[in-house]
Structure formats: C-alpha cells, structure tokens
Amino acid sequence: MISRAFAEWAPKPPPEIVTRLLVDGLGCAVAAARAGEGQPALTVARALGGPPEATVLPGPARVSAPAAAFVNGVLVHALGRDPVHGSGLVHPTAVVLPVAFAVGEEVSASGAEIVAAAGAGMELLCRLGAAVPPEFHRRGLHATSACGVFGAALTAARLYALDPETTRHALGIAGSQAGGRVERARGGTVEQAHPGFAAQSGVIAARLAEAGLTGPRDVLDGDFGLYRALLGEVPDAAAVTEGLGEVWEIEQVAVKPYAACRMVHAALDAAALVRRGLPAVPIVSVEVELHPVALPLVTGRAPSTPHEARHSLAWNVAAVLLDGKADPAHDIDVRRPDIRALAARVTAKPGPGDAARSVAEQPARVTLRLADGTRHEGFVPRPSGGPADPGLDGLVRAKAGLGRAADLLADLAALPSLRPVLRALEEEQG
Missing domain, CATH: 1.10.4100.10 (2-methylcitrate dehydratase PrpD)
Structure with missing residues (x-):
C-alpha cells in the first residue's frame, strides 16, 4: 500500500x-x-x-x-x-x-x-x-x-x-x-x-x-x-x-x-542564554532538564571521537558554557581537560514536554550552581533553527x-x- x-x-x-x-x-x-x-x-x-x-x-x-x-x-x-x-x-x-x-x-x-x-x-x-x-x-x-x-x-x-x-x-x-x-x-x-x-x-x-x-x-x-x-x-x-x-x-x-545532535540543541540554546553575563566564578554543577525520550540517546560523557562528541549532551553543554559555541568538527581535541572536567559535572533529568511537538523540538532548562553559592538558570521553549524560527x-x-x-x-x-x-x-x- x-x-x-x-x-x-x-x-x-x-x-x-x-x-x-x-x-x-x-x-x-x-x-x-x-x-x-x-x-x-x-x-x-x-x-x-x-x-x-x-x-x-x-x-x-x-x-x-x-x-x-x-x-x-x-x-x-x-x-x-x-x-x-x-x-x-x-x-x-x-x-x-x-x-x-x-x-x-x-x-x-x-x-x-x-x-x-x-x-x-x-x-x-x-x-x-x-x-x-x-x-x-x-x-x-x-x-x-x-x-x-x-x-x-x-x-x-x-x-x-x-x-x-x-x-x-x-x-x-x-x-x-x-x-x-x-x-x-x-x-x-x-x-x-x-x-x-x-x-x-x-x-x-x-x-x-x-x-x-x-x-x-x-x-x-x-x-x-x-x-x-x-x-x-x-x-x-x-x-x-x-x-x-x-x-x-x-x-x-x-x-x-550547532554541529551536534538535534535533540540537544534546546539545551545548548539554554546554556548559551545562561552564559551571558555570567560572573567569572567557577561552575560547581550543571543540571539539564531535557525531554525524557531524548535522554537515553544523548547521555555519553567522555567521548573518544568527534562523532561521539556530537551526540553527547554533557560534552556539548560544557563546550557552550566554556567557549560560547559547540562545534565538534574533525579536528576537535576530545581530550581537552577543561571540557571533560565540566562535562563530568553535568547531570540530566527529565524535563517538561509538549506532546504536540517532536522530541527534537522540545524545551530545555539549564541550571548552574557557582562556587560563590549563586544559582543561574536558562530556559528556552524550543531550539533555534526550527521551522518556526524567523x-x-x-x-x-x-x-x-x-x-x-x-x-x-x-x-x-x-x-x-x-x-x-x-x-x-x-x-x-x-
């Protein structure tokens, strides 16, 4: 048929x-x-x-x-x-x-x-x-x-x-x-x-x-x-x-x-948002709320190749927070110690979703806790680059x-x- x-x-x-x-x-x-x-x-x-x-x-x-x-x-x-x-x-x-x-x-x-x-x-x-x-x-x-x-x-x-x-x-x-x-x-x-x-x-x-x-x-x-x-x-x-x-x-x-799995793009937008105006204080922890269907597909923490890095939520969020971008191209050093160290402090949990949208177009929230005890949060209702993006x-x-x-x-x-x-x-x- x-x-x-x-x-x-x-x-x-x-x-x-x-x-x-x-x-x-x-x-x-x-x-x-x-x-x-x-x-x-x-x-x-x-x-x-x-x-x-x-x-x-x-x-x-x-x-x-x-x-x-x-x-x-x-x-x-x-x-x-x-x-x-x-x-x-x-x-x-x-x-x-x-x-x-x-x-x-x-x-x-x-x-x-x-x-x-x-x-x-x-x-x-x-x-x-x-x-x-x-x-x-x-x-x-x-x-x-x-x-x-x-x-x-x-x-x-x-x-x-x-x-x-x-x-x-x-x-x-x-x-x-x-x-x-x-x-x-x-x-x-x-x-x-x-x-x-x-x-x-x-x-x-x-x-x-x-x-x-x-x-x-x-x-x-x-x-x-x-x-x-x-x-x-x-x-x-x-x-x-x-x-x-x-x-x-x-x-x-x-x-x-972003040169990363589409299912992590909302989290990267949220990370870029929270990074703006962030004080020069070490990040103690990062918590990401992402659609529950996406979580098991993007959980790798310590990629060994650029290809694996593109599918790692923790790696890409850490890269955005440190560099302001996530673009694991062919020559990226996946052993970079600062990204690996911050990625190890990224945790993820199921977040809210919109049943009318696909798993790749869901909202995300990123919450940082800094060494000075302050808490900073970024939230986006949907990732950039989608069909509704002006x-x-x-x-x-x-x-x-x-x-x-x-x-x-x-x-x-x-x-x-x-x-x-x-x-x-x-x-x-x-």
Missing part, C-alpha cells in the same frame, strides 16, 4: 522549502570537503571506476553517479551539521541531495525536475521515520539509513523517469539494502557514511529496476517488510500516507545551528558560506539544469 501510493504520486513540493534544504546541505558538504573529511569515501569512489557522470562536491572531479551519490552523502553528513526532521529523527538532505545532484547531472534533468524529485524523496524519508518515532534509534538502528534507501530510490526513479510499476520495484529492491546499525559505545566513524550508503543504494536500486530486476511490491508494510522486520510491528499505512501532497513533512525539517533563511545562508552558487541553487526550479550551480561552485572554490 505505501509503496504503491508513493510510486503513483505526482508530487508538487514547495520549491522554496526544497531549495532551502539543498542550499544548507550543499554548504555542509563544502564545509566537510574543506575540512578534509570524507577521504576514505573519496578514495573508494575514485577507485570504483565507471564513466564520469556526476560531480564530487565541490568539484571538479567527476565519477559515476552511484559513486558520486555515495561520497557526497558522506560529505553532507560528515560534520553533523545537516538538516534533520524532528519527528522522524532522519537527515533527509544528506541522503536525497547526493542522489538529486548525481542523477540530475547524469541525465541533464531540468531544475524543476530535480526539485520535484528531491521533494518526493525527502517527503517519503521523513514520513517513514515519523510514523514510528523514535523506534529505529531505540533499537540501535540509524533511521536515516533504514528509511533513506527508499527516499533515495524514489528520487532516482523520478529522475530516470521510471513508470509507477518500475518505481515500485525500485522501492522493493531498495528494501533489501535497508539497515544502518548504530553502536556509539565502541567508537568508530562509520555512521557518517550511512547516508552515503543509502544514497548509492537508491541509485543502484532504480537502475536495477529499470534493467528488469523486480522487488517485493509491499516492501514497507508487508508481513516481512521494513517495519515488521526491523521493528517487529507495522504502523497503520495512513500514518505514512495521510495527507500526501497536501501536508508536507519537509516543512518541519530543522536547520542545525531567522531560518539567514541561518541557512550564513552556514552555507556560499555566494552565487547558493543564489542559483535557491532558484533551481527556474534553471534549465544543475550545471550553472556546479559551475558557480567550482569557480567559488578556486
């Missing part, structure tokens, strides 16, 4: 939402490339061979479309700065932008076709995750990977102009590649590659379907489909398809002002750090192809 609904859907997504997410995602990829991230993925992508169909961001290197989708998916997600859908806890841009760019460039799709395909893929990805929040993560699965292959396959199928039946097969084939185990306790950086895996798998699934391979027709809600196989239960199909084409989940995707467009442009390429991408629906954006990007990078 779900596969059929999306395979037959003729989407008309709001172009300003799609292009905002593409601009933010492109900025994330360029920042990661500048920081030297994604080198293992780039090495492998180049070695895979194949025709030079698509650009490795920010250019000018070109590889096959599946290889470009893989490495660009890694780049968008590598620094933990890419957009996130709060209800589904998925990163739609990290999966869909690489497919839209790679296949869009390969087939010389128009800007309008790329926007429509990207919007469809992002919407499917968000809806699949939002139907069961946050069950994938509770079971140690990266929802971006598990759900992402379907968004990637739908995006690629649209750009390859597959008919509904072939598109349904592409989704079925993609289901054989759905996964993404999360095990942060043992370290490793493979999670940053999950969107790349999903993007590449989606492109290959669409190509296989076009070549005649078939897949299960009900790969999402069948007896042994995505939900039952990975979660043990199947949500009502209406939870995924209701309001399709009228209600857009992509409108709820947040832009991340400064959202300014945040996107400031984060992206791009010039004409961002201007062109923001108007992608009116362009004859993606090429003007890629050309401008190459010129900006010198």
Whole structure:
C-alpha cells in the first residue's frame, strides 16, 4: 500500500522549502570537503571506476553517479551539521541531495525536475521515520539509513523517469539494502557514511529496476517488510500516507545551528542564554532538564571521537558554557581537560514536554550552581533553527558560506539544469 501510493504520486513540493534544504546541505558538504573529511569515501569512489557522470562536491572531479551519490552523502553528513526532521529523527538532505545532484547531472534533468524529485524523496524519508518515532534509534538502528534507501530510490526513479510499476520495484529492491546499525559505545566513524550508503543504494536500486530486476511490491508494510522486520510491528499505512501532497513533512525539517545532535540543541540554546553575563566564578554543577525520550540517546560523557562528541549532551553543554559555541568538527581535541572536567559535572533529568511537538523540538532548562553559592538558570521553549524560527533563511545562508552558487541553487526550479550551480561552485572554490 505505501509503496504503491508513493510510486503513483505526482508530487508538487514547495520549491522554496526544497531549495532551502539543498542550499544548507550543499554548504555542509563544502564545509566537510574543506575540512578534509570524507577521504576514505573519496578514495573508494575514485577507485570504483565507471564513466564520469556526476560531480564530487565541490568539484571538479567527476565519477559515476552511484559513486558520486555515495561520497557526497558522506560529505553532507560528515560534520553533523545537516538538516534533520524532528519527528522522524532522519537527515533527509544528506541522503536525497547526493542522489538529486548525481542523477540530475547524469541525465541533464531540468531544475524543476530535480526539485520535484528531491521533494518526493525527502517527503517519503521523513514520513517513514515519523510514523514510528523514535523506534529505529531505540533499537540501535540509524533511521536515516533504514528509511533513506527508499527516499533515495524514489528520487532516482523520478529522475530516470521510471513508470509507477518500475518505481515500485525500485522501492522493493531498495528494501533489501535497508539497515544502518548504530553502536556509539565502541567508537568508530562509520555512521557518517550511512547516508552515503543509502544514497548509492537508491541509485543502484532504480537502475536495477529499470534493467528488469523486480522487488517485493509491499516492501514497507508487508508481513516481512521494513517495519515488521526491523521493528517487529507495522504502523497503520495512513500514518505514512495521510495527507500526501497536501501536508508536507519537509516543512518541519530543522536547520542545525550547532554541529551536534538535534535533540540537544534546546539545551545548548539554554546554556548559551545562561552564559551571558555570567560572573567569572567557577561552575560547581550543571543540571539539564531535557525531554525524557531524548535522554537515553544523548547521555555519553567522555567521548573518544568527534562523532561521539556530537551526540553527547554533557560534552556539548560544557563546550557552550566554556567557549560560547559547540562545534565538534574533525579536528576537535576530545581530550581537552577543561571540557571533560565540566562535562563530568553535568547531570540530566527529565524535563517538561509538549506532546504536540517532536522530541527534537522540545524545551530545555539549564541550571548552574557557582562556587560563590549563586544559582543561574536558562530556559528556552524550543531550539533555534526550527521551522518556526524567523531567522531560518539567514541561518541557512550564513552556514552555507556560499555566494552565487547558493543564489542559483535557491532558484533551481527556474534553471534549465544543475550545471550553472556546479559551475558557480567550482569557480567559488578556486
């Protein structure tokens, strides 16, 4: 039922939402490339061979479309700065932008076709995750990977102009590649590659379907489909398809002002708020009130890698209180003694919540006790960077750090192809 609904859907997504997410995602990829991230993925992508169909961001290197989708998916997600859908806890841009760019460039799709395909893929990805929040993560699965292959396959199928039946097969084939185990306790950086895996798998699934391979027709809600196989239960199909084409989940995707898990952003805003005007007195203790669903997912105190640091509530709150920012990029010293010492004094407890909002858009409170006996408190009702943030467009442009390429991408629906954006990007990078 779900596969059929999306395979037959003729989407008309709001172009300003799609292009905002593409601009933010492109900025994330360029920042990661500048920081030297994604080198293992780039090495492998180049070695895979194949025709030079698509650009490795920010250019000018070109590889096959599946290889470009893989490495660009890694780049968008590598620094933990890419957009996130709060209800589904998925990163739609990290999966869909690489497919839209790679296949869009390969087939010389128009800007309008790329926007429509990207919007469809992002919407499917968000809806699949939002139907069961946050069950994938509770079971140690990266929802971006598990759900992402379907968004990637739908995006690629649209750009390859597959008919509904072939598109349904592409989704079925993609289901054989759905996964993404999360095990942060043992370290490793493979999670940053999950969107790349999903993007590449989606492109290959669409190509296989076009070549005649078939897949299960009900790969999402069948007896042994995505939900039952990975979660043990199947949500009502209406939870995924209701309001399709009228209600857009992509409108709820947040832009991340911090390079950290979205579920800790409200706490970081509260920490930044309480830090203003704080006297130069040592901090004795820090108490954070956060939504109870988020707490078990962000409790690491002593990260061993930057990737682990991005998912640690204590580490990021300590970084904001000490530095005024939390941006654990590739070169951060996770052994920094002052942050580790303060993080050890951070405790967390369940805080108030709003049942009408997702776990990633909940309020947070940070309370400090100083050595002079005073108590200081910061509270925010919701994190910055969300869909209701009036400064959202300014945040996107400031984060992206791009010039004409961002201007062109923001108007992608009116362009004859993606090429003007890629050309401008190459010129900006010198």
